[in-house]
Amino acid sequence: MKSFIRDTYMIQDPGWVNSINRYICIHGHFYQPPRENPWLEEIEIEESAFPFHDWNERVTNECYAPNAASRILGSERRIIDIVNNYSRISFNFGPTLLSWLKNHNQEVYQAILQADKDSQQIFSGHGSAIAQIYNHLIMPLANSRDKKTEILWGVKDFIYRFGRMPEGMWLSETAVDNETLDLLALHGIRFTILAPHQARRIRKIGEETWSDVTKETLDIGRPYLCILPSGRTIAIFFYEPGIAGEVAFGNLLENGDQFTRRLIEAFPRDSHRPHLVSIATDGETYGHHHRFADMALAYALHEIESKNLAKITIYGEYLERFPPVYEVAIAENTSWSCSHGVKRWEDDCGCRALYACLISDTSVCYPASFTSGSSPYNLKPWNQKWRRPLRDAISWLINELAVLFEREMEVFFHDPWQIRDAYGDIIIHRTYEEISRFFTSYAKRTPNPEEITRCLKLLEMQKNALFMQTSCGWFFDDLAGIETVQIMMYACRAMQLARDVTGMNFEPEFIRYLEKGFSNLAHLGNGGDIYTKYVKTAIFDINRLAFQFAIMSLIEGRPDESPVSLYEICCKSYEQAETGSLKLAMGHALFRSKSTLKESTLMFIALHMGDHNFVGGVRTYSSENDFEEIKEDIWNAFTKSDLPGMILSLDRHFDVHSYSLWHLFPDGKRKVMYSILNEALESAQYAYHQLCHRHFPFVTAMKELNIPSPIALDFPIQYTLNRELIACLDEDIIHIERIQRILDDMNRGNFLPDTKLLSVHAAHTIARLLSGIEKEPDQIEDIILVNKLFSLLSPMSLSMDLWACQNTYFRIGQHMCHTMKQTMETGDDHAQTWIREYSLLGEYLGVRCH
Structure with missing residues (x-):
């Protein structure tokens, strides 16, 4: 430090x-x-x-x-x-x-x-x-x-x-x-x-x-x-x-x-x-x-x-x-980070970033030495000539969207641009009450629900038109930078909303502008290539959201009605079944966008065929009879474990919107894969547990006799003891004696602690215990417990993040130390013990008692 x-x-x-x-x-x-x-x-x-x-x-x-x-x-x-x-x-x-x-x-x-x-x-x-x-x-x-x-x-x-x-x-x-x-x-x-x-x-x-x-x-x-x-x-x-x-x-x-x-x-x-x-x-x-x-x-x-x-x-x-x-x-048109005025955000003026964060197959951060005139591979000098085509593309799109916005919004409002200014209230605090007040206050007449959605789409289009001008898109060193791709995403969303409302497609011309700019990494191509590879693939429509809902419901064993904060989901029907290695979830739900209030009722199905193999489908919900007919067809094949029949039924009924695991949001993919992995880990942990408790005495005896023990037994024992120690730390009630026994077992066999995981869990445990002490600071026994835990963990030299613990300790001290010291002067044994134990805790935390 x-x-x-x-x-x-x-x-x-x-x-x-x-x-x-x-x-x-x-x-x-x-x-x-x-x-x-x-x-x-x-x-x-x-x-x-x-x-x-x-x-x-x-x-x-x-x-x-x-x-x-x-x-x-x-x-x-x-x-x-x-x-x-x-x-x-x-x-x-x-x-x-x-x-x-x-x-x-x-x-x-x-x-x-x-x-x-x-x-x-x-x-x-x-x-x-x-x-x-x-x-x-x-x-x-x-x-x-x-x-x-x-x-x-x-x-x-x-x-x-x-x-x-x-x-x-x-x-x-x-x-x-x-x-x-x-x-x-x-x-x-x-x-x-x-x-x-x-x-x-x-x-x-x-x-x-x-x-x-x-x-x-x-x-x-x-x-x-x-x-x-x-x-x-x-x-x-x-x-x-x-x-x-x-x-x-x-x-x-x-x-x-x-x-x-x-x-x-x-x-x-x-x-x-x-x-x-x-x-x-x-x-x-x-x-x-x-x-x-x-x-x-x-x-x-x-x-x-x-x-x-x-x-x-x-x-x-x-x-x-x-x-x-x-x-x-x-001096007009100047800034603090460009010696050429504001050219950094529109031209190849020579101003560059200290780091170039690029998207390739994975996100890579190249150091300044690579970008001060040369590429990471020292193949050719880097330039920012792409800034002008990007600025031209954004400027062109701003003007096109402005004409469309004025024309469409004049039907409902006297001054469309005043309405955009007022829309900031909804962006900041989006509620149905705020939206209702907005249209009551500004609309020429009371619009119907479809007209409200149309207006909100146009306003969201304008919000994204502002966001696509965010300075970060031009600040760094390459057209494929994550910040530059981000502003292209805002442009894409704005064009999508314009297309939804009017049918006008600005995207082909926008891409033509982008194609005039090139990445410094040849394999990434021009702006149009980058847009197609990194922006188009990021689009999530309501159908992909419904499939995400179906898969997460299947994994968690119940309908999950809040997978995305921007949407409200009301599940109307849901059934789940399992036969052998097959799992099936099916139902229909109402999906409502909080930003545009657009509602869609969709039927969904998700089938898990084991491991990472998922398929599913989404379609518009038309009627109860239609839903029941499709459900019966798929359920018949499922109850017979007829996988080919199920796939055929899914293709027949969901031919337009069929999905697999690859269509999930990135966080959704991780959640599913870790859920599958946890099942395998639980099986491995059980096997390790059995090996540990069967062979621990024998392996320990070998070590005490200075006889090398086999790695095939060493690792399961070490892994199990660490898991048991972590489980002890995570329990609501901390049993110091049990923790001491596990640590003794680890020391006897020279088994290494998993310091990385133990540091995280120990810090969380101490933070939790201190939160309890903050609620009842007079309880000396709780302070003594934390001190005992510190004394047990200290020999392992854990790298615990005690920031939150120190904050809590400091707050307790501000409230209690002065009072306890005054009481201690009267000879009160409780206060003397409290000050002694609290001061010891401060030594462990690196905080001086007030």
Whole structure:
């Protein structure tokens, strides 16, 4: 672990330190590209994120969660404080990322929202959170309508989550033009944050003469007022690029002392006016890009405040205290990550990523050395000439979909684009009540259910038209990158919805545009090839969803009515049977899309023929008589174990939509395969158990006599003892004596523990026990139990993730330690024992008892 220990920082010249006019603001831009499959609105498994399901989950574990409970270490390298970094910095979270966090990690999500509330108590009523345009498109490259919608949706999302109007708004890649700033001001945004090179000239407010500036000559220690052509105004802060670069790409965060020192030394020594040192970087810098950097951040914030080196502030508070006295004119069509303005998102400008994440047969991450002018195989220089054809394809499609949208929506609404702006409320909080209010409020007349579905499809089409402009699609180094394929998926979904509503097929022309761009890996071909191979195969229609439902019901032995969050499933009939190695499930169900309210009643069948061999079918449900006739035909063949007859019946009745295991969603395939594998594992585990308990005494005796034992017996015994130990840890009631016996058996025979699995299960067990202690902290016996468990497990040197355990321990200590220490002073034996055992537990966890 890196050095973030308190009580070691020394100012070189304490005589000049005066914090009265020194202010520090650290901004984190927390964002992940939207990764949801547009047809499911769920993220499918991403192998490159192993051991996590996907990159959102991985980055949450490495960055978002640690910053919500960051550690400060004392001189003994034990945790002496746990703090929520978000409450002490300025930050923005991408709305699509917050939506994912709300659904997948409520603890972190709530910690982020709470941080904003807490920060208002710290920063004179100003919250630390600012908004972000909705889905990270490059604003100067967007048309006026799209800019407006992105801002409005971003503001709506912020208000929904944080319960207040945002003061500031982050522009993706800080890409800016005057129209964007004017729209921000129009919608109540008071400030934004830019890089110094994005300022063109300045003048004192009220004066006429302008002075040209560069990133070197601009005074970044103050806010500026930007007076826009409309007469509206917005404040602009310019971050310190040198420190920001060292934080993001250097080693500044490897040591908490040097991070603190670097921030303080950025202040001019001879300044007598208020001076702001602010830095802005990707929030993922603090933990994901640099491990433990959240602790460097927590350390620096504490060190600066506790030693009165400067005042920690946020932009809203600073703006209220020190309004701009200078005006700025921006350099339009510029950004923080492209030295050519905004060319990175439309042309081969030479700006490249540090890593090229490509799709081939598997996802591969090639290091920077491979992409700085050469391919991974050093065959030919890489280029990004594909960016222009991709931009042209997206721009063409935006215009075509806009014409269609206006024409179709004018039938139901007075202003289609106002309706798209208002649709943000439904995207953020999709409920039937919200949809009903939406049409009641805006429609010219009350539409029927089919018309509502038609309108919702058109609105979803426009949502995907915005998402297909997400900047990440152009940022990286190849046309086949996972982010680029993702925006093609949004385009595909938008075109599919347009086709559903009007019958117009934009796809052939879109592919012709894509065919003008080529991957740097020759075998991947052009954009059309990539679209066909990676986008078309990702499409999931309602029939594949129904087959997924059938297979999962068959595997789990009951109807599973929620395999996909975007759909509601109401099972109308379901029967399951088994004969020999054959398993059959059949029924019909209502499938309703939550996004378009389209309903489909489908008949389904799934047949398991053993191992990984599945077949099935889906068709529209027409009538009860038709369903019963088909069921009788298939059931007759099944009861006779007539497999050929069943296949023929399935082909006859489900000739249009016949499916196999390969048609399942990626996560569904895994779930099915692991379910089948578990049956084989249970059989192997039983055999191993028998071998272990029959031959353990003999094999142990061989080892005690220094006689080599056969691997054929060693492995089953070792495997069984590890499984028994894991089973003990997973039990509701922990039996220390039984765990001790298993460990003694392992030591006697020198059997190796499965440290990887044991680490996971032991950490979960300790977290569970601590949660129980938190509910009843007076129960000394529970604390003693955890200590005994630690003492047994310690000799194995497990690599347990005790992050959640440390958080719980810290909360208990905040609540109990002071009270117990006061009681202990009166001679209370219970309190003395509690403090002794709780302190011992803190030693195991690396946390100092309060």
